[in-house]
Amino acid sequence: MSDRIADVWGARTPHAKDTPWPVRVDTHLDASVAAEDVDRWVQSACVLCSNGCGCDIAVKDGRMVGIRGRAADVVNHGRLGPKGLYGSWQWSRTDRLTRPLVRDGGELVECDWDTAMGRIVERSRQLLATDAGALSHAFYTSGQLFLEEYYTLGVMGKAGVGTPHMDGNTRLCTATAAAALKESFGSDGQPGSYSDIEATDAVFLFGHNMAETQTVLWMRVLDRIHGPNPPRTVAVDPRTTKVAEAARATGGVHLAPLAGTNQALVNALTREVVHNGWLDEDYIAAHTLGFDELKAVVEPYTPEHAAAICQVPAADIRRAAEIFGTSERVLSTVLQGFFQSHQATAASCGVNNLHLLRGMLGRPGCGILQMNGQPTAQNTRECGADGDLPGFRNWDNPDHVRQLADLWNVDPMTIPHWAPPTHSMQIWRYCEQGSIGLLWISGTNPAVSLPELPRIREILRRDSLFTIVQDGFLTETARLADVVLPAALWGEKQGTFTNVDRTVHLSEQAVEPPGDARSDLDIWLDYARRMDFRDKDGAPLIKWSNPQEAFEAWKECTRGRLVDYTGLSHDRLRGGSGIPWPVNDKAPEGTQRLYADADFPTRPEDCETYGHDLLTGGVLSAQEYRARNPDGRAFLKAAPYVPPPENTSEEYPFLLTTGRTVYHLHTRTKTGRSRPLRRAAPGMWVELSVSDAARLGVREGDLVRLESPRGALQAPARIGRGRDGVVFAPFHYGYWDEPGTDGAVPGGSPRAANELTITEWDPVSKQPLYKTGAVRVTKIADAAGPSPAPTTTASAPADPDSVPPTAGGPDADVREHPDATEPPQPARQAEASPEQSGSKATTSATGTKG
Numbered sequence: 001m002s003d004r005i006a007d008v009w010g011a012r013t014p015h016a017k018d019t020p021w022p023v024r025v026d027t028h029l030d031a032s033v034a035a036e037d038v039d040r041w042v043q044s045a046c047v048l049c050s051n052g053c054g055c056d057i058a059v060k061d062g063r064m065v066g067i068r069g070r071a072a073d074v075v076n077h078g079r080l081g082p083k084g085l086y087g088s089w090q091w092s093r094t095d096r097l098t099r100p101l102v103r104d105g106g107e108l109v110e111c112d113w114d115t116a117m118g119r120i121v122e123r124s125r126q127l128l129a130t131d132a133g134a135l136s137h138a139f140y141t142s143g144q145l146f147l148e149e150y151y152t153l154g155v156m157g158k159a160g161v162g163t164p165h166m167d168g169n170t171r172l173c174t175a176t177a178a179a180a181l182k183e184s185f186g187s188d189g190q191p192g193s194y195s196d197i198e199a200t201d202a203v204f205l206f207g208h209n210m211a212e213t214q215t216v217l218w219m220r221v222l223d224r225i226h227g228p229n230p231p232r233t234v235a236v237d238p239r240t241t242k243v244a245e246a247a248r249a250t251g252g253v254h255l256a257p258l259a260g261t262n263q264a265l266v267n268a269l270t271r272e273v274v275h276n277g278w279l280d281e282d283y284i285a286a287h288t289l290g291f292d293e294l295k296a297v298v299e300p301y302t303p304e305h306a307a308a309i310c311q312v313p314a315a316d317i318r319r320a321a322e323i324f325g326t327s328e329r330v331l332s333t334v335l336q337g338f339f340q341s342h343q344a345t346a347a348s349c350g351v352n353n354l355h356l357l358r359g360m361l362g363r364p365g366c367g368i369l370q371m372n373g374q375p376t377a378q379n380t381r382e383c384g385a386d387g388d389l390p391g392f393r394n395w396d397n398p399d400h401v402r403q404l405a406d407l408w409n410v411d412p413m414t415i416p417h418w419a420p421p422t423h424s425m426q427i428w429r430y431c432e433q434g435s436i437g438l439l440w441i442s443g444t445n446p447a448v449s450l451p452e453l454p455r456i457r458e459i460l461r462r463d464s465l466f467t468i469v470q471d472g473f474l475t476e477t478a479r480l481a482d483v484v485l486p487a488a489l490w491g492e493k494q495g496t497f498t499n500v501d502r503t504v505h506l507s508e509q510a511v512e513p514p515g516d517a518r519s520d521l522d523i524w525l526d527y528a529r530r531m532d533f534r535d536k537d538g539a540p541l542i543k544w545s546n547p548q549e550a551f552e553a554w555k556e557c558t559r560g561r562l563v564d565y566t567g568l569s570h571d572r573l574r575g576g577s578g579i580p581w582p583v584n585d586k587a588p589e590g591t592q593r594l595y596a597d598a599d600f601p602t603r604p605e606d607c608e609t610y611g612h613d614l615l616t617g618g619v620l621s622a623q624e625y626r627a628r629n630p631d632g633r634a635f636l637k638a639a640p641y642v643p644p645p646e647n648t649s650e651e652y653p654f655l656l657t658t659g660r661t662v663y664h665l666h667t668r669t670k671t672g673r674s675r676p677l678r679r680a681a682p683g684m685w686v687e688l689s690v691s692d693a694a695r696l697g698v699r700e701g702d703l704v705r706l707e708s709p710r711g712a713l714q715a716p717a718r719i720g721r722g723r724d725g726v727v728f729a730p731f732h733y734g735y736w737d738e739p740g741t742d743g744a745v746p747g748g749s750p751r752a753a754n755e756l757t758i759t760e761w762d763p764v765s766k767q768p769l770y771k772t773g774a775v776r777v778t779k780i781a782d783a784a785g786p787s788p789a790p791t792t793t794a795s796a797p798a799d800p801d802s803v804p805p806t807a808g809g810p811d812a813d814v815r816e817h818p819d820a821t822e823p824p825q826p827a828r829q830a831e832a833s834p835e836q837s838g839s840k841a842t843t844s845a846t847g848t849k850g
């Protein structure tokens with residue numbers, strides 16, 4: 001048995017380049033349950049990050065009691081990480097919402113569904129009858145529901161209500177991934193594949209702490225690093241993450257730029273690649289546009305110039321560029337260190353540029369992973385629940401709008417497309433101004449996760465705003481709502497979702513939802529029925545009534561698009577492995593890599609956007625776009641570096657950056673209810689560098705106060721391994737489990753990172769700037785003990801002996817078995833579900849899609 005709190009990544013299974021990643025099956029069962037007592041194993045995939053690990057849920061007596069990885073799955077080859085093992089079902093027996101709540105006399109009181117839905121429909125009709133019409137309604141959803149739910153929301157919101165005010169928390173998460181892919185290649189859609197790890201010579205992680213945030217993907221990288229001919233690793237991160245440690249160990253580079261300076265760094269890397277002639281000139285000439293302009297923009301960014309801006313050694317920039325320029329195959333990943341900053345789209349396009357310049361795209365080992373974060377964020381984007389048009393269609397292209405109008409049998413004018421869809425930061429602004437009167441929040445907890453929380457709480461408390469919150473728990477946000485709807489969660493409903501490398505999984509219903517809780521799909525179908533949304537011929541607008549029918553409807557929406565699901569079905573996804581789209585007649589087994597033929601969806605009739613100016617966010621017109629005649633070529637887009645909107649000053653001398661720890665997901669509604677995970681990271685902390693702490697007279701565990709122009713928080717300090725001048729704070733800790741608070745309002749001591757963050761966003765993707773802001777730090781009190789920060793990860797103390805190591809207890813036992821042999825199964829299970837016996841399964845998962 002292993003303890004995967006202490007040993008986050010488990011035992012190594014090293015292997016050589018271009019050989020398959022070995023299988024290792026990870027299983028964790030409730031301590032009170034023996035493997036032979038499990039009644040059923042039900043197929044699913046983990047929804048605690050974007051990696052999308054295939055898994056089976058153990059069910060006993062109608063309850064979820066355990067989990068194991070699926071050996072046959074291309075994504076994880078049987079492995080699971082700490083969140084998947086300890087956070088996937090453990091919350092299901094706790095304080096769930098079981099009945100709808102409505103606000104009466106200021107209090108939230110329990111009621112039945114008719115009462116709750118009745119109130120919603122009454123308010124909805126009232127507002128739709130005002131002059132504001134559909135503009136009075138906004139939907140703010142998630143990256144954690146299922147595809148079928150998003151598509152239903154998308155159709156209902158666009159062709160039923162008819163509002164352009166729809167977005168996901170994906171705006172905070174991976175709006176930049178989508179934006180960068182659209183700007184460079186014409187459409188959203190990940191070019192690369194996880195299997196590029198097996199084939200690559202160098203891995204570049206741009207602002208991505210993969211070791212903690214996609215732990216199973218990091219196991220995949222580690223197994224190459226520990227094998228023969230390991231890839232060199234380059235980490236771009238102001239903290240000494242495990243990724244940064246690997247960079248040093250593999251002869252790569254750890255670049256630790258000042259927060260907010262990525263664009264200068266990327267420009268310098270690009271300039272070095274150009275000046276040294278590390279270029280695929282034929283590829284550039286045949287398949288790209290914009291090379292001359294790119295060269296001109298990056299020219300001033302000598303390594304020395306960038307080094308001065310980023311405060312990193314110029315030699316390290318040269319060395320990183322050389323690794324990129326001289327490795328035969330490079331795999332790049334990009335995430336929040338890039339996405340949540342003021343030049344997010346520009347810097348992320350910069351990574352696409354580097355790959356295009358070297359013609360490193362669409363071949364094994366040469367992937368780009370503009371990462372997702374949430375497990376189903378890809379589907380939010382695909383289905384249009386983020387406001388985009390479903391199927392990666394272009395709101396500015398009348399033909400695309402007409403395709404949807406025909407499919408849904410509605411007038412094109414009912415589909416809002418007269419202006420860009422409203423992004424979530426603007427939706428909150430309209431709520432603040434009062435023009436939006438109904439805000440329907442599903443699967444997200446903005447009272448903890450949005451920037452500048454004092455403002456968000458104030459908006460949610462307004463009488464002029466009727467808020468509906470749909471969640472499995474009474475979150476900080478739910479406590480401020482007018483109606484709370486109890487949602488069925490993962491394992492309690494059926495649906496599909498798609499991970500970073502386009503792999504689609506089916507998640508089956510394993511158990512009944514608690515009490516009266518319903519799936520998001522059923523809730524929206526009920527609303528659509530009650531509102532009586534109709535098509536042109538008077539038939540019901542939404543023509544499906546369960547997940548399978550919704551999936552079939554979605555397939556039609558994708559026909560002929562890059563994001564083609566027509567070859568998939570729920571049944572096709574049972575058994576074996578998840579399958580990467582596009583899946584169609586041409587690619588019945590799915591598609592591992594896009595753009596192998598270097599033919600990009602940039603033709604005006606194909607593309608998802610006509611593009612933006614990366615510096616200002618200015619929208620390019622259809623005419624301007626056509627004039628460039630992209631004709632299937634990719635765009636090399638560039639921008640100069642500009643400083644972040646808020647920089648350090650005498651009053652606020654430190655840069656604040658925020659992020660994650662391996663043991664918690666976001667606002668902890670699930671992971672905070674798991675004993676092993678809660679114990680591993682029980683409370684808020686902030687990280688200071690050794691010399692910053694010394695200057696402030698702060699020692700390990702001392703209580704410090706962080707203040708920004710927007711708010712303050714107090715937390716014990718970890719004397720960590722970050723760079724000087726940058727303070728790091730995790731954003732996981734809201735108030736639902738804080739004694740002395742009412743869940744949303746700090747009683748005595750505010751502790752959420754977003755009390756401090758700024759309401760600003762990237763001009764192109766509109767993603768907020770969680771990674772840059774200015775704060776001051778003051779010591780409040782001496783330590784009562786070490787800070788609660790884990791020692792196993794990037795938050796490890798600079799002095800390893802100063803703090804006891806983080807470890808799990810007896811309830812953290814995990815079985816890792818090195819081959820596909822499953823633990824003993826009771827006979828009745830084999831009869832009940834033949835697909836579990838492996839009839840469709842292949843264990844050499846890398847081979848299945850090759």
Ligand SMILES: Nc1nc2c(c(=O)[nH]1)N[C@H]1C(S)=C(S)[C@@H](COP(=O)(O)OP(=O)(O)OC[C@H]3O[C@@H](n4cnc5c(=O)[nH]c(N)nc54)[C@H](O)[C@@H]3O)O[C@H]1N2
Pocket residue numbers: 048049050083173174206207208209210212213214236237238239241257258259260261262335336337338341372373374657658659660661662663664665666728771794
């Ligand atoms: N354990 C865990 N895993 C998760 C999640 C979780 O909450 N917990 N959430 C999931 C989701 S939704 C997401 S979006 C992903 C996020 O995954 P990541 O992006 O990997 O996570 P973060 O910690 O937000 O940020 C990554 C790194 O960016 C660095 N950084 C900060 N500022 C800068 C900067 O200016 N430049 C550069 N280059 N780097 C900077 C931080 O030091 C941090 O180590 O994780 C997913 N996986």
Ligand SMILES: Nc1nc2c(c(=O)[nH]1)N[C@H]1C(S)=C(S)[C@@H](COP(=O)(O)OP(=O)(O)OC[C@H]3O[C@@H](n4cnc5c(=O)[nH]c(N)nc54)[C@H](O)[C@@H]3O)O[C@H]1N2
Pocket residue numbers: 142143144145169170172173174336340373374442443444445446448449450470471472473475487488489490520658659660665666667668669670731753754757770
């Ligand atoms: N300072 C700072 N802030 C950040 C970030 C950062 O790096 N720094 N990262 C940002 C990012 S990348 C993200 S993704 C966001 C995440 O922010 P949130 O989305 O607000 O965080 P979660 O805690 O994941 O909230 C998801 C909610 O959905 C509920 N839920 C789960 N499954 C279901 C379901 O099936 N149906 C329904 N109805 N509800 C469900 C959960 O109980 C939970 O309350 O935070 C953002 N905020």
Ligand code: SF4
Pocket residue numbers: 046047048049050051052053079080081082083084085213214215216217
């Ligand atoms: S890596 Fe992500 S998907 Fe896989 S087990 Fe961990 S949290 Fe779940």
Ligand SMILES: [Mo]
Pocket residue numbers: 172173174372373374
């Ligand atoms: Mo995210």
